[in-house]
Amino acid sequence: MTGYAGRKRKKTDHSAATITYWRCRCECGREIIAAQPELQNGDTQSCGCLQKDHAREALKLVDGTSVALLERNQKLRSSNTSGCTGVTYDKRTGKWMAYINFKKKRYWLGRYADQKDAVKVRKAAEEIHEDFLDWYYRTYPAAEAQKE
Template structure:
């Protein structure tokens, strides 16, 4: 250890840190000053962390800010480019997450501590340019190999890359999809998966009883409710049946969207599963009748836009 001869002065303050009279050098040759936090903790802190504000306390300041942030309702407040529009179901040891709407139109989640401390001021759109143009030539992503960047950009500003799939196709794929969204083929992988799945599942009337009764949440789901998505501050509900999407509306609250989804599930999934079961029982008793009377399911909307389902043949 050495007495301070140059640089910061003993007693100089940075946030809650007060510099004492000693410093050491790190393994990289960077100067670290012995500091005392207002809470009494003593620690060696890098000179650059003090100079540029990277460290302002031993951690007690961050905890206090997190506590203060969770003690108040942040709904409606603005932090940089972010406006808080609701609470998220996600939680952390530092407190609850808040759902925020960025000025660019996209939504994101942030802890109260991140918002109050200023560490989170946008959804990431401000930093897109710094990494959206990274060179990934020759890198492989599943079955895709990135060949060269095109002049096109996606909606978020990411470069569109021309790629070659192992099957021989050469699709154009966004850098964002390759790096962060997990795209690994031109679509051939999904087709192969669907073909394999078709040999494992029963298909009646253009749908699979096993699939419609499954309650497993997709990996990309963030709301905790199947078929409910947060889009630009609203909760959108939809349902997929017979490979078609049916939009159930947008709602201000997640409870309303979840209720609309549950109602559609009861109609499309519950009643359909019950009808198919009755048809199977009749088919087991009379195979010839089953061959002449296949299951047909028709989905339509009434004048009020509500879903309606009709089944044939009629089963007594």
């Protein structure tokens, strides 16, 4: 935040405390209203543009692919019933569907009567990730050193 202008006191419904709100101008030029305690403890540092920048930086897109998402061992979502990311059950057809997301595209790998077949196809498709990571670390050796 670059500057503060105009202040307004407001008593919140759920608290006896009166909170002071400030009209602030972000470094990007946008104006926001921020609560004084959040400004003082550093919780509000921008209008939200910093969060977008940090998210972009964390993704590290290379050739349209997020290296960070490929590297980490992702936990299965609690709603996952197949036991494998990228394999879902289609109630309408009664079959298991396999897919993989890579380079900003979703690739459908087919529908299978048996869950094990869908998982097998998905695991085979994950080899693409290994090949991509091998290429990435050969091309950018400093990135692998940074990872560790």
